Amino acid sequence: MKPFDVYPLFNINPQKALNYNIWDDNNNKYIDLYGGHAVISIGHSHPYYINKINEQLNKIAFYSNSVINDLQTELAYKLGEISSMQDYNIFLCNSGAEANENALKIASFFTGKKKVISFNKAFHGRTSAAVAITDNPKIIAPINSNHDSVKVELNNIEAVEKEISKGDVCAVIIEGIQGIGGIIVPDADFLKNLKELCTKNNVLLILDEIQSGYGRSGKFFAFQYADIMPDIVTVAKGMGNGFPIGGVLIAPEYKAHYGMLGTTFGGNHLACAAAIAVLDIIKNEKLIENTNTIGSYFINELKNNFKNIQVRGLGLMIGIEFEKNISEIRRNLLFEDKIFTGVAGSNIIRLLPPLTINKNIVDIFINKLSKQISKT
Numbered sequence: 122m123k124p125f126d127v128y129p130l131f132n133i134n135p136q137k138a139l140n141y142n143i144w145d146d147n148n149n150k151y152i153d154l155y156g157g158h159a160v161i162s163i164g165h166s167h168p169y170y171i172n173k174i175n176e177q178l179n180k181i182a183f184y185s186n187s188v189i190n191d192l193q194t195e196l197a198y199k200l201g202e203i204s205s206m207q208d209y210n211i212f213l214c215n216s217g218a219e220a221n222e223n224a225l226k227i228a229s230f231f232t233g234k235k236k237v238i239s240f241n242k243a244f245h246g247r248t249s250a251a252v253a254i255t256d257n258p259k260i261i262a263p264i265n266s267n268h269d270s271v272k273v274e275l276n277n278i279e280a281v282e283k284e285i286s287k288g289d290v291c292a293v294i295i296e297g298i299q300g301i302g303g304i305i306v307p308d309a310d311f312l313k314n315l316k317e318l319c320t321k322n323n324v325l326l327i328l329d330e331i332q333s334g335y336g337r338s339g340k341f342f343a344f345q346y347a348d349i350m351p352d353i354v355t356v357a358k359g360m361g362n363g364f365p366i367g368g369v370l371i372a373p374e375y376k377a378h379y380g381m382l383g384t385t386f387g388g389n390h391l392a393c394a395a396a397i398a399v400l401d402i403i404k405n406e407k408l409i410e411n412t413n414t415i416g417s418y419f420i421n422e423l424k425n426n427f428k429n430i431q432v433r434g435l436g437l438m439i440g441i442e443f444e445k446n447i448s449e450i451r452r453n454l455l456f457e458d459k460i461f462t463g464v465a466g467s468n469i470i471r472l473l474p475p476l477t478i479n480k481n482i483v484d485i486f487i488n489k490l491s492k493q494i495s496k497t
């Protein structure tokens with residue numbers, strides 16, 4: 122047997138990693154400005170994180186959700202505290218798509234309706250309902266295509282209003298910052314109007330913070346720039362720093378009943394230990410403050426050094442849009458300069474580094490990027 126060949130691979134075989142660096146099997150050292158797709162929040166192989174997981178592994182790694190697990194309570198408390206959402210409840214699961222799938226179920230259960238509004242260029246995952254509301258027909262299989270959903274233009278409140286007025290909508294789902302769509306920040310006024318519109322019409326507003334959450338935007342959640350309280354927030358990626366865990370944060374008015382949702386692995390002891398360690402480190406090492414400082418420096422340096430290129434984003438979620446295909450620049454950055462970057466579409470470099478990077482790393486990247494741009 123061999124792995125199902127669905128990923129085009131770079132010929133790099135990472136063997137170890139520390140903070141924002143990765144080493145391959147030839148002992149080449151790389152700078153990680155991609156965080157394995159926005160997953161590495163606190164840096165690779167943080168000793169406190171390793172220790173917490175090790176300690177837990179030596180006690181108990183897993184038991185089912187049929188018994189008390191006080192790590193879930195500790196995780197919920199710490200997440201409530203750092204995000205200022207202490208009155209919300211959390212349902213723990215294993216991935217981003219699963220978090221969105223459960224969020225959509227909750228919206229449908231509570232409203233008795235089933236149509237979902239999402240936005241052009243949205244990405245919400247690959248499970249059945251999550252992929253149906255994702256704006257990429259190539260990854261929607263026929264079996265996913267029966268969901269009742271509609272995509273509208275981002276920041277166009279009239280388009281949302283028109284759909285909601287039909288009376289069959291259970292949820293509007295929106296990314297805190299569109300990631301795969303190209304680092305597009307929704308307008309704060311649009312988010313405010315969206316929340317108002319949803320409340321008026323018995324529609325739940327779901328904020329997908331799977332990529333933009335956990336401090337990446339410079340606030341704990343990107344929607345907090347708009348000063349709104351969504352009905353549901355979904356999280357994953359940076360939550361476990363590589364340990365698979367996701368969560369659905371649910372406003373207090375939506376009450377649970379036994380059997381409404383469920384999972385075998387979600388919220389297991391090891392995953393909770395990893396997620397608690399992540400929150401402790403974000404708090405103790407002031408990583409949100411660092412993200413703000415370094416993110417602003419990064420965005421300003423990019424704007425000052427590359428006048429003809431569009432730079433977008435907040436904190437350490439940054440998109441650099443070129444007028445041409447950037448695959449050669451990215452390959453050269455990776456293989457010549459040993460810097461991992463991400464991509465959106467064919468023209469946008471997407472940066473999602475660990476929240477621990479410093480000005481020196483930014484300066485190295487700016488220098489290497491300008492050399493690669495002048496070469497191509």
Ligand SMILES: Cc1ncc(COP(=O)(O)O)c(C=O)c1O
Pocket residue numbers: 216217218219221244245246247296300301329330331332333357358
């Ligand atoms: C905004 C957003 N939502 C959902 C997902 C799906 O998460 P997962 O791959 O953990 O299922 C992703 C993954 O890239 C994402 O960026």
